[in-house]
Amino acid sequence: MWSLFEDESVKIKWEGKIISIQPRTRVWRYLTSNRTHYHIGYNIFVAGKCDEGLEVFCVAISEKQHLKSDFRIGDVVSGTGWTKKYSNREFADFYRAGSLKIHKKCKPAEDSECPWTGRMPLMDVYEYRGARMLAKSMWNGKCFTCYYAAMANVEIQWDFDRDVKKYRFESFCYGPKSCKNYKPGRSRAVPYKGGKSALDDGNLDEMLTDHRDFDD
Numbered sequence: 001m002w003s004l005f006e007d008e009s010v011k012i013k014w015e016g017k018i019i020s021i022q023p024r025t026r027v028w029r030y031l032t033s034n035r036t037h038y039h040i041g042y043n044i045f046v047a048g049k050c051d052e053g054l055e056v057f058c059v060a061i062s063e064k065q066h067l068k069s070d071f072r073i074g075d076v077v078s079g080t081g082w083t084k085k086y087s088n089r090e091f092a093d094f095y096r097a098g099s100l101k102i103h104k105k106c107k108p109a110e111d112s113e114c115p116w117t118g119r120m121p122l123m124d125v126y127e128y129r130g131a132r133m134l135a136k137s138m139w140n141g142k143c144f145t146c147y148y149a150a151m152a153n154v155e156i157q158w159d160f161d162r163d164v165k166k167y168r169f170e171s172f173c174y175g176p177k178s179c180k181n182y183k184p185g186r187s188r189a190v191p192y193k194g195g196k197s198a199l200d201d202g203n204l205d206e207m208l209t210d211h212r213d214f215d216d
């Protein structure tokens with residue numbers, strides 16, 4: 001998709017129960033020569049209500065906001081947010097969250113086995129771990145509540161000289177390679193102007209996570 005779809009951004013109110021928290025990431029792709037992951041905060045998925053009429057929605061928050069409130073699955077929360085200016089660049093429904101309030105606090109779940117739902121890792125932990133491609137069906141299913149799952153805002157450098165980018169969303173996993181839920185899904189095409197798309201078939205995953213052992 002192209003970057004021309006600009007919407008008016010408006011401030012809204014929302015409230016509800018957290019059903020998942022994941023890292024919010026941005027990924028820059030250039031053919032298969034580069035896949036850089038930036039870790040920019042968290043996406044909290046909420047079942048509740050908001051001014052836009054959604055019953056399940058995603059709110060982007062900063063690491064600082066998370067550190068202050070230590071959000072967990074099950075917490076009942078409310079806040080404000082802004083609708084997206086570029087719907088093809090931002091996965092979260094609302095960003096620039098504010099006035100965050102916790103109405104009911106849950107105990108953190110024990111980290112026993114996947115999906116991991118205990119206390120959220122900080123950004124430098126994700127940065128250190130590196131990500132592998134995760135099948136979207138797993139992200140939507142068994143992995144949805146796992147704090148190692150992420151739906152990234154992806155920028156594809158489609159024309160280097162004129163700095164033209166394409167945008168899409170892609171699912172990734174930061175979890176142990178031994179996780180029984182892991183499925184990479186299909187190879188991902190990375191287009192470039194005037195040529196055949198390159199295929200990200202898992203080689204970049206190996207490169208980005210080869211410092212981790214199978215169970216790490």
Ligand code: SF4
Pocket residue numbers: 114115116134138142143146147148149172173174175176179180181182183
């Ligand atoms: S595959 Fe990854 S995201 Fe899914 S449960 Fe395992 S560690 Fe979590």
